[in-house]
Amino acid sequence: MQNLTSLQQALKDLTPQGAAVELVVLVGALAIAYGLVWLARGRAASAGPSIWFGRRLYDGVLFPLAALLAGVVARWALKDLLPVGLLRLAVPILTSLLLIRLSAQVLRTAFPNSTLVRRLERTFSWMVWGGLVLWLTGALPFLMEEMEGVQWRIGGASISLLMLLQGAISAGAVLLLVLWLSATIESQLLRGAVGSSISARKMAANATRAMLLVIGVLVALTAVGIPISALSVLGGAIGVGIGLGLQKLAANYVSGFVVLAEQSLRIGDLVRVDGFEGHVTDIKTRYTVIRALSGRESIVPNEMLITQRVENLSLADRNVLVSTVVQVAYGSDVEALMPQLASAAAGVPRVLSDPAPGVQLSNFAADGLELTVLFWISDPENGQGNVRSAVNLALLRTLDKLGVQIPFPQRVLHGPPAAQTALPMGPG
Numbered sequence: 001m002q003n004l005t006s007l008q009q010a011l012k013d014l015t016p017q018g019a020a021v022e023l024v025v026l027v028g029a030l031a032i033a034y035g036l037v038w039l040a041r042g043r044a045a046s047a048g049p050s051i052w053f054g055r056r057l058y059d060g061v062l063f064p065l066a067a068l069l070a071g072v073v074a075r076w077a078l079k080d081l082l083p084v085g086l087l088r089l090a091v092p093i094l095t096s097l098l099l100i101r102l103s104a105q106v107l108r109t110a111f112p113n114s115t116l117v118r119r120l121e122r123t124f125s126w127m128v129w130g131g132l133v134l135w136l137t138g139a140l141p142f143l144m145e146e147m148e149g150v151q152w153r154i155g156g157a158s159i160s161l162l163m164l165l166q167g168a169i170s171a172g173a174v175l176l177l178v179l180w181l182s183a184t185i186e187s188q189l190l191r192g193a194v195g196s197s198i199s200a201r202k203m204a205a206n207a208t209r210a211m212l213l214v215i216g217v218l219v220a221l222t223a224v225g226i227p228i229s230a231l232s233v234l235g236g237a238i239g240v241g242i243g244l245g246l247q248k249l250a251a252n253y254v255s256g257f258v259v260l261a262e263q264s265l266r267i268g269d270l271v272r273v274d275g276f277e278g279h280v281t282d283i284k285t286r287y288t289v290i291r292a293l294s295g296r297e298s299i300v301p302n303e304m305l306i307t308q309r310v311e312n313l314s315l316a317d318r319n320v321l322v323s324t325v326v327q328v329a330y331g332s333d334v335e336a337l338m339p340q341l342a343s344a345a346a347g348v349p350r351v352l353s354d355p356a357p358g359v360q361l362s363n364f365a366a367d368g369l370e371l372t373v374l375f376w377i378s379d380p381e382n383g384q385g386n387v388r389s390a391v392n393l394a395l396l397r398t399l400d401k402l403g404v405q406i407p408f409p410q411r412v413l414h415g416p417p418a419a420q421t422a423l424p425m426g427p428g
Helices: 002-012 016-043 062-078 085-110 117-137 139-148 161-190 197-223 228-243 247-262 302-307 334-346 385-402
Strands: 151-154 157-160 270-273 276-283 287-291 297-301 310-312 320-328 358-364 369-377 410-413 421-424
Touching: 016 062, 016 085, 062 085, 085 117, 085 161, 117 139, 139 161, 157 161, 161 197, 197 247, 247 276, 247 287, 247 297, 247 302, 276 297, 287 302, 297 302, 320 334, 320 385, 334 358, 334 369, 334 385, 369 385
Parallel strands: none
Antiparallel strands: 151 157, 270 276, 270 310, 276 287, 287 297, 320 369, 358 369, 410 421
């Protein structure tokens, strides 16, 4: 119960005069830490997001780290002058805060768009504060002795509950370190990447993260004394699971690396998959994110990009053919009208002059002659509906200027010979 004795001694040393001095020193240490973080954040403002700084000055790792160092220095400086009961309690509290902010920032950096990060952060916070309470009250050593007594054998090796808990903590710490390293490597690889180099760098980042995670787990298990041979049975079960229930998941992971390696799809390409059209915004190891021009996002499994038909509108040529249809009345001089309509379409700003717009007599419709106007654009990411509308307005102005009639639908009613007439279906 040494920790409990230390806690009781710390509370006993909290005299009014000493506590006031320690409180002033502690507040001063926190103020110095806050100032240092403020200065460091100002200098590193253009360096991009990192675990050291959060949305607020005290959200990152640097503030609790600076506060802990300042608290340790203050405790060392005052230990010969007065009892440091308050600072003795502040140091483990600041250490716990540092662990919580470190885990939260690493998870947010590694998984910036995950909804589970907040829940994991809250769970880890409760675990750290609970461990701190157990350590301060002296109940932690007793609990560890009880967990050491709970043992069982796996693959010929004796494993205790305490060993598993230590392995989980070590694995968690190693995984946090691996996620931090992989996120840092990924940000460095993707910094300044343009064009086709983005896909290659993304593949390297994903492969590095997977390799670091596997190495990290093995190192963590070995560090706590769990033999790797004891996991052979579990590995065989995982292999059977991959061969049966997890084959789709494994196929998606493999397909992700194939897509990145072949560069059949690149980040930024305009694609159409399963009727959904948009830009590829990210290629993960399991899925690809496609964002439509309307703002909707589609999560496409990577296996679908390998096994199904995918239209890549940016792979070879960015020019996209757009068409619109207009009808003119029978008897119109179509041969003279077609160059006028092509010239009107060419006058729209986004329509390319090479290849030039064209007009075709595509159909003898029931109510008139159907003309199809074809034109090309080079910026499909800006939308096709708006440029088609602009071309339609230009065609309408041209038809009105030339006095060409757009026919209304007509239907013939059959009755007695004297009553047969053609009724227009339009207004009036």
